[in-house]
Amino acid sequence: MKPTTNMIWHICKKDLKLLWPFVLGAAGIQVTSAGLCYAMDHIRVTEALLNISNLLQLGALLASALLIATVVHLDAIPGVRQDWLVRPLSRRDLLLAKVLFVLLLVHGPILLTDTMEGLLNGFPVGQSLTAAASRSLYLLLGLSLPVLAFASLTRNMAELVIGAVLGSLGFVLFKLFINLINNYGEIGPVMATGLSWIRESTMFAVAVVGSSTVLAIQYFRRKTIRARWLMAVAGFVFLLGHTVPWHFAFAVEQRLSPNPGAGRAITAIFDPSGSKFRLPEGLNHNSWFRAGGLTRDEGSTIYLPIRVAGLAESTVLNADRAEVLLTTSDGKMVYQGRADDLLVRKDSNLEPVSFNIGLRPMGWREIGPADMAVPKNFVPGSGEALVYQGLPIPRHLYERIKDQPLRLEINYSLTLLDSSSYSIPALGGDMLIPKFGHCRTQMDDDGDDVQLRCIQAGGESNCVAFFLEHAPSGRQNPIRFGCWPNYSPYSAQYTPDSLTRFEGAVPFRDLSGLAKYPVDAAKLPESRVVLRIYQPQEHFTRRLVIPEIHLSDWESLEHDRAVASR
Amino acid sequence: MIRINKLCKKFGHHEAVRDLSFSVPEGSAFALIGANGAGKTTTIKVLMNIVEPTRGTAEVLGVDSRKISPRELGQIGYVSENQDMPEKLTVEEFLAYLRPFYPTWDTELEKSILNQLRLPPERKICELSHGMRMKMSLACALPFRPKLLVLDEPFSGLDPLVRDEFMEGLLQQAGEMTILISSHELGEIDGVATHVAFLDEGRLLFEESMSDLVARFREVHVTLERNGTQNRNELVAPAFPKCWLRVRTVGNVLSFVDTQFSEGDVGERLRALVGNVRTVDAQPMALRSIFTTLARAAREGALP
Numbered sequence: 039m040k041p042t043t044n045m046i047w048h049i050c051k052k053d054l055k056l057l058w059p060f061v062l063g064a065a066g067i068q069v070t071s072a073g074l075c076y077a078m079d080h081i082r083v084t085e086a087l088l089n090i091s092n093l094l095q096l097g098a099l100l101a102s103a104l105l106i107a108t109v110v111h112l113d114a115i116p117g118v119r120q121d122w123l124v125r126p127l128s129r130r131d132l133l134l135a136k137v138l139f140v141l142l143l144v145h146g147p148i149l150l151t152d153t154m155e156g157l158l159n160g161f162p163v164g165q166s167l168t169a170a171a172s173r174s175l176y177l178l179l180g181l182s183l184p185v186l187a188f189a190s191l192t193r194n195m196a197e198l199v200i201g202a203v204l205g206s207l208g209f210v211l212f213k214l215f216i217n218l219i220n221n222y223g224e225i226g227p228v229m230a231t232g233l234s235w236i237r238e239s240t241m242f243a244v245a246v247v248g249s250s251t252v253l254a255i256q257y258f259r260r261k262t263i264r265a266r267w268l269m270a271v272a273g274f275v276f277l278l279g280h281t282v283p284w285h286f287a288f289a290v291e292q293r294l295s296p297n298p299g300a301g302r303a304i305t306a307i308f309d310p311s312g313s314k315f316r317l318p319e320g321l322n323h324n325s326w327f328r329a330g331g332l333t334r335d336e337g338s339t340i341y342l343p344i345r346v347a348g349l350a351e352s353t354v355l356n357a358d359r360a361e362v363l364l365t366t367s368d369g370k371m372v373y374q375g376r377a378d379d380l381l382v383r384k385d386s387n388l389e390p391v392s393f394n395i396g397l398r399p400m401g402w403r404e405i406g407p408a409d410m411a412v413p414k415n416f417v418p419g420s421g422e423a424l425v426y427q428g429l430p431i432p433r434h435l436y437e438r439i440k441d442q443p444l445r446l447e448i449n450y451s452l453t454l455l456d457s458s459s460y461s462i463p464a465l466g467g468d469m470l471i472p473k474f475g476h477c478r479t480q481m482d483d484d485g486d487d488v489q490l491r492c493i494q495a496g497g498e499s500n501c502v503a504f505f506l507e508h509a510p511s512g513r514q515n516p517i518r519f520g521c522w523p524n525y526s527p528y529s530a531q532y533t534p535d536s537l538t539r540f541e542g543a544v545p546f547r548d549l550s551g552l553a554k555y556p557v558d559a560a561k562l563p564e565s566r567v568v569l570r571i572y573q574p575q576e577h578f579t580r581r582l583v584i585p586e587i588h589l590s591d592w593e594s595l596e597h598d599r600a601v602a603s604r
Numbered sequence: 605m606i607r608i609n610k611l612c613k614k615f616g617h618h619e620a621v622r623d624l625s626f627s628v629p630e631g632s633a634f635a636l637i638g639a640n641g642a643g644k645t646t647t648i649k650v651l652m653n654i655v656e657p658t659r660g661t662a663e664v665l666g667v668d669s670r671k672i673s674p675r676e677l678g679q680i681g682y683v684s685e686n687q688d689m690p691e692k693l694t695v696e697e698f699l700a701y702l703r704p705f706y707p708t709w710d711t712e713l714e715k716s717i718l719n720q721l722r723l724p725p726e727r728k729i730c731e732l733s734h735g736m737r738m739k740m741s742l743a744c745a746l747p748f749r750p751k752l753l754v755l756d757e758p759f760s761g762l763d764p765l766v767r768d769e770f771m772e773g774l775l776q777q778a779g780e781m782t783i784l785i786s787s788h789e790l791g792e793i794d795g796v797a798t799h800v801a802f803l804d805e806g807r808l809l810f811e812e813s814m815s816d817l818v819a820r821f822r823e824v825h826v827t828l829e830r831n832g833t834q835n836r837n838e839l840v841a842p843a844f845p846k847c848w849l850r851v852r853t854v855g856n857v858l859s860f861v862d863t864q865f866s867e868g869d870v871g872e873r874l875r876a877l878v879g880n881v882r883t884v885d886a887q888p889m890a891l892r893s894i895f896t897t898l899a900r901a902a903r904e905g906a907l908p
Contacts, residue, residue: 045704052701056692112690118654121689124682126674126705 042131049127049135053109054143060108064101065147071098072151075534076158079493082483095533102144102177103185107198109139110189116262117193133257140182149174152536159537160476161495169496169529169536176530179246187249190256191266205273212277226280228287230398231358232453232500232523232574236287241279248272284359288451291525291577300575301454303348303421304355308584312343315426316595318403323596332376332397338436340592341395341426342446344582349384349421354455354501354572356381356523362429363447364439367586372439377448378402378428381521384421385503385570392519393425404519431589440590448582453523455501455572464488464506464544464565474571475540485559487543490567494538496529501572506544506557508565513556518542525574605630605752605782606651611660613646613806620646622806624660628784628799635793635814636786637891638803639899644786645686647803648756651784652682665752678706681745681781684756685738691730695723695740699747706748713777714747721773735766742770746777753781759789767792790892802895804902814891821894822865822886826858829880844877849901861897862886 054061071094078091113122113132122132149170156166188205192198216225228237248269255265317325323337349355360377379402381394396402405426427448431439460477462469465488467479475494482489490504501521507514520542531538544567546555557565606628613621621643628634636644649655650662653672662669665676690698695718703709718725721739732740738758745753755774759767771792774783787793793800801811810817844851847864858878862870865886874881889897 048701048704052690052693055697056690117688118649119684119686119688121687123654124652124677124680124687125702126676126678128674 042128045127045131046135046138049113049132050138050142053112053135053139056112057105057109057143060105061143064098064105064144067094067101068098068147069151071095072155072535075537076155079159079491079539091534098148099181099532102148103181104195105144106140106182106185107189107192107195110136110186111192111194111198114193115190115256115260129257133253136186140178140186144182145174145178148177155535155537156495159493159495160470165495166536172496172528173530173536176528177532179242181532183249183253184245187252187256187269190253191262191269208270208273209277212274216280226282227284227359228282229280232356232525233284233287233291233358235524235526235528236290237279237282238526240282241276244272244276244279248276284451288358288577288579291453292579294525294527295574295576295578297456297575300456301348301355301452301578304452304454304578304580305347306450306580306582307345307347308582309343309345309424312345312424312426314592314595315341315343318405321403321596323594329397329401332430333432334397334430335433336594338433338440339428339430339594340589341428341594342584342592344380344425344427345422346382346425347422349382349423350456351421352385352457352459352570353575354381354383354457354521356453356455356501356521357450358453358523358577359451360427361449363449364431365445365447367443367445372444373431373435375431378430380425380427380450382423382425383501383503383519384423385517393423394521395426395428397430436589440593441588443586443588446584446587450580450582451577452580453525453577454575456575457501457503457570457572460569460571461507461566462490462569464546464562464567467567471569471571474569475538477569479567481562482543484549486547486549487545488562488567490540490542490544490569492540492569494540495536500524500574502540502542503570503572504542504544505568506546506555506562506565507568508557508561510564511561513561514568515544515546515555515557518544521572523574525577605632605665606634606784607663608647608651609661609663611647611650611662612658613643613650613655614658620806621650621657624803624806624808626801626808626811628782630782631780632798633778633783633785633796634799634801635797636784636801636803637788637790637793637895638786639788641805642803643806644803645684645756646806648684648754648784648786652680652754674705678708678748679751681748681750681753682756683738683741683745683754683758685734685758685760686756687737687741689729689737689740689744692728694726694728695732695743696725698729698740699725699744702744709748711747713749714743717743717746717773717777720776721769735762735770738762739766739770739773742773746773749777749779750781753778753783755783755785755787757787757789758785759787759792771796788895790890790895794891797891800891802898804899809898809902817894818888818891820863820865821889821897822862823889823893824860824862824865824870824887825885826874826878827882827884828856828858828878829882849897861889861893 071091074087074091074094078087114120152170152173153166156169157163188201189198192201213225226237228234252265252269252272255261255268317336321336325336327334346355357380360380362373362375362377363371364373365371376397378395379398383392392404394402394404460469460471460474462477462479464479465481467477470476475492477490477492480489488506500523501519503517503519505514505517529538546558546562548554608627609625611621611624612619624643624647636647638644646655650657651664651669653669656670664672665679667676693701699714703711721743723736723739723743729737729740742758758770762770775796785793785797797814799811799813800817802809848860848862851858851860853859870886871881871884874884
């Protein structure tokens with residue numbers, strides 16, 4: 039017998055000989071998709087183009103999956119008629135040949151196009167290659183390996199499709215079941231938070247272990263029934279990954295804090311001297327929202343004034359989760375639920391402090407100093423801020439307990455994010471920002487905004503703030519701020535490529551003529567866009583306890599009534 | 605070369621092979637015969653480790669079939685009517701693919717087999733007729749001069765011309781190799797097999813050398829004296845030996861298949877059983893006739 043590596047290559051060549059048109063087709067879709075993504079970064083994107091791009095991305099993934107399944111089916115494992123069963127080929131070689139095929143001919147084109155895209159977007163070779171390899175690894179573990187395992191359980195494409203349909207049906211039923219017991223909410227507590235990567239990694243680990251075991255059973259033992267059962271069990275455990283408990287996930291995250299101790303000085307205390315919260319324009323006590331299993335009824339939401347201290351300049355304090363517990367004086371629990379996803383941004387250059395109210399899944403609002411009725415006796419110290427913690431309570435319960443003396447406890451899971459600032463010319467700017475990405479600026483078609491477009495290779499931003507600044511005078515336009523926490527230590531995505539994109543518009547002119555900006559069109563040539571990129575420093579917890587409170591004391595004021603009563 | 609001991613194979617509740625035991629001597633051409641569903645193909649698939657036995661063992665080349673490694677498979681040629689080959693490869697491409705797997709592959713022999721079987725090297729496997737595919741399967745099984753050649757229903761669906769070509773190809777290369785052939789096409793096996801095993805509903809009915817089998821089976825026609833005391837009704841009686849199958853009478857002629865025929869004492873035994881015998885005609889039987897006689901007897905539960 040010739041050396042094993044030769045045989046692996048020999049089997050792989052046979053598969054290529056049989057599947058080269060398919061390989062070319064899949065690679066062609068991949069190249070076209072990547073080419074279109076690159077083009078869309080540099081041209082005006084129409085909706086039609088966006089739809090085509092989305093279709094191509096989906097097509098590229100589907101073609102990859104079908105190619106993997108087809109190469110496995112060339113030497114199918116189940117069944118008794120396959121020629122390979124009676125040939126003196128090592129089963130290990132056969133498996134490795136299939137893996138080699140997937141690596142070279144499925145992931146090769148993906149790696150190549152992703153790297154090319156990174157290079158064409160101005161990233162260094164190392165960074166482009168790392169980002170591309172990272173996505174390729176992500177796809178390998180999260181898509182190719184499970185497809186490889188799944189295909190090894192079937193004889194042909196018909197069986198695979200039937201299996202996939204049954205699997206999807208199982209998934210839908212599972213989701214329906216979870217929705218039913220979860221009041222149609224997000225599946226799992228870490229969903230749509232910066233900790234979502236822990237859920238994803240858990241599910242990935244299950245997928246990798248499950249798929250590898252199925253492949254081992256199939257290629258070395260050919261126990262298809264056993265392997266199918268195992269796949270079903272692995273699929274179920276995979277779905278259970280959604281339910282990673284919050285406290286476990288946050289404990290993991292705390293251990294991974296990049297700068298432990300950075301949030302040591304931060305405190306949050308209830309400040310009863312603060313006045314009642316005034317709802318921003320557009321919200322009143324009749325406002326009612328429901329999304330992701332969460333309900334928010336402004337008529338039964340109270341806002342507690344919280345004095346946050348220890349915040350450094352240009353930092354963000356994000357409450358990843360705030361859990362509230364209400365008990366009566368004799369210790370009986372009356373309510374346990376989620377408080378608002380509070381986010382506090384400290385920025386002395388512009389608005390000293392602003393915070394968000396609401397719940398992320400249903401959208402939230404940023405409240406600036408102009409919206410707040412800061413109490414007259416509030417004298418903020420260095421790093422201090424007065425913010426309001428929203429606490430939505432079910433209406434029927436609220437009506438029953440609002441006048442009772444209650445003990446209130448809020449348990450915060452917090453993340454402190456610090457920022458780095460960069461500036462780029464307001465017009466025609468083109469800059470590679472280290473550890474962030476390649477950013478460009480240009481005026482938009484309407485002539486009222488400066489468009490900021492950034493492409494990142496292998497990096498994930500969490501929060502970004504940007505504003506226009508006139509360099510000679512230091513005048514600044516209102517800040518734009520966006521936050522989409524993702525504390526993942528790795529960066530990868532299924533689609534569209536290894537790059538992540540960020541786009542924002544910085545206004546300098548109000549087309550209606552009502553507003554006038556400090557930095558207007560005339561000042562643009564001497565202006566720059568200042569970009570603040572926030573990254574997590576520490577994840578930590580804080581507990582806030584109010585020994586006795588009457589909820590009705592902290593009902594919000596309605597904006598219109600408040601204005602009318604002034 | 606092959607040793608099977610108390611082999612059982614179940615598919616769900618169906619027992620395809622039951623307590624099967626036999627051995628295939630080295631250098632023999634061993635025919636596994638039986639009707640459709642008798643368990644021939646299942647037995648072969650167990651031997652090739654394509655399916656695992658439920659109970660019992662099967663040894664091939666001295667190795668438990670469940671532990672057959674590429675080393676053993678490199679010495680076994682396998683030809684089956686149910687063999688899925690890569691359809692899109694040409695004959696030449698598939699042979700080229702197989703070559704490196706067999707250290708003993710003889711390219712000259714491969715060419716000569718291709719010529720002899722008249723296989724078009726440039727034609728894709730999916731474009732081959734059933735007969736051509738069987739020949740292709742044989743062409744893939746011979747060039748490495750296997751120690752053991754396993755043929756599973758190789759003649760099924762072949763026209764006589766292709767059968768002849770197939771058999772010629774096989775016999776020319778047979779040499780010292782051991783052949784295990786399963787078939788119900790007994791005419792083809794007749795001149796080839798040195799040993800035979802007969803399976804029925806998963807059970808082994810007998811296993812012996814072809815010469816012993818042919819020697820002990822005779823189709824016997826006995827002409828009785830007309831004035832004898834026996835009439836037809838008396839003749840068809842349970843007193844006949846169990847080794848007589850298909851016993852029937854036409855006029856004063858008694859016919860049966862003797863499964864334990866011995867040349868010397870036939871006249872005496874007959875006289876003792878049926879009285880005055882005028883003539884005894886004992887004809888050797890073709891394998892096909894032996895097979896059909898046994899198959900019918902097995903169905904009727906009349907086997908000795």
